[in-house]
Amino acid sequence: MRWAVVPAIALGMLVIVPVGLGLLEAPGLRTVRRWWPPVAIVGALSLAMPVSLPAVGLACVYAAGTFVLAGTAAARLRRDRSLAPVDVAALTALVTPAVAGASLVVERVGGTLLGFGPKILLLTVAHFHYAGFAAALVAGLVAQATRAGSATRAAAVAALTVPAGTLLVLIGFFAGELVELAGAAVLTAGMWVVAALSWRLRASVSDRSARVLLGVSSVVLVLTMLLALDWALGEAFGVPKLSLTWMAATHGVLNAVGFGLCAVLAFSRLSAGSDDRTRRVAS
Template sequence: MRWVVVAAIALGMLVIVPVGLGLLEAPGLRMLRKVWPPVAIVGALSLAMPVSSPAVGLACVYAVGTFVLAGTGAARFLRDRSFAPVDVAALTALVTPAVAGASLVVERVGGTVLGFGPKILLLTVAHFHYAGFAAALVAGLVAQATRAAPAARAAKFAALTVPAGTLLVLIGFFAGEVVELAGAAVLTAGMWVVGALTWRLRASVSDRAARVLLTISSVVLVVTMLLALDWALGEAFGVPKLSLTWMAATHGVLNALGFGLCAVLAFSRLSVASADRTHPVAS
């Protein structure tokens, strides 16, 4: 299981976060985009090494990068003072990698936090690259691209419930399985709305590759979030659920490749097209 999770995290560090940062705007973010690739390489290398002082040192470098990223989110909020759904989603995307960065350092130390050992910490690193950064980013982009009512109201709902669900899941790590289940339910509702709106959005996209990528990401969310909800129900009430290994192989892989990668690549293509004035989406 470990190497499946490590591969997903590396994909998040090396591809999904840097591509996603190109779709966001915040004070200081332009400079951070330039230095992110070496920071991400260092983070990925720390995961490839055995638990050791060098691995911890490299993880600390990556963690610092995520903290700086969170700082750009805070600077954006202080500048705009906006609680608009799109801005809440963007702030969540900028801040949540810091949770992954801090978890990475503790996991590389081989330690525990409030009883959570290295295995759970590694999954936390993955979770906050995808259910944190990628999910909030895409929810905000979908809301930004969806302007027609009543779909616009649904998009605003998703842009708020995805960050809220992510926060509840984080709180649930410490408060217990019932809170984590509530977070999973809220996050699932938000992501299913994102999936439905992405499916709707793809019909207006002229770029064939982007349309295919949007289709894949919307369909995958149906499966991955159902698995996440089932897992949370199993933890809270003992209903049958997949093992951690199978969750990594199904929910984790599909979320990384089918949702995260496909969605950010699609919106990146649409952003380039918009800049070239060939398509109005994601402007």
């Protein structure tokens, strides 16, 4: 399983988070963007090493970076005092890497956190880079892009249900499989709305590469969230589901490359262009 999960996490640290941070606004975030690349390299190196004190030290550096990033969310909330759907999505994107950072430290120790062993902790690191950061970011960007259109209400629902689903899945780790299933259902519904709106958005942008990237991310989301829902149903009711290894190789890899990478690259291209609707989320 590790062979599929570690590269996906490294992709999140080294590419998806820094590109995504360029699409967000918060007090102090400009400084974070400048020093994020070396922090991400340190985090990726910690994953490449065996469990050891140096690996833990490098993981601590990465975790510290994610905690500083979470601090920009608090600063943004103090500044704007807004919990509008777009803002909730943006705040979620800024905060969730800290969950991944804390999990990474304990996983590199080789220990347990709240009863969860290294294998689940590694998956948690991946989950909160993608279902946390990338999914919330893209939901917010889609809501921002459709704010003036007829799909405004659906976009607002997506911007709220994606963070809510992510939180419910996290709570479900402790509260039981039924809560985790509820979280997976909410998150799946939100991501399918994001997929539908992204597909609709692609028809209105002139950048050909962005259109292709949005199309790929939309199609991939339909499949990967079906797999996530099936996994949660299997955990709750024992229906057939993929093993953790196959989930990492399918749901995990497709989410990392087909959704996360394609979506943030698409919005990065649009942000660099002339379409003001897709500039930094809730700037």
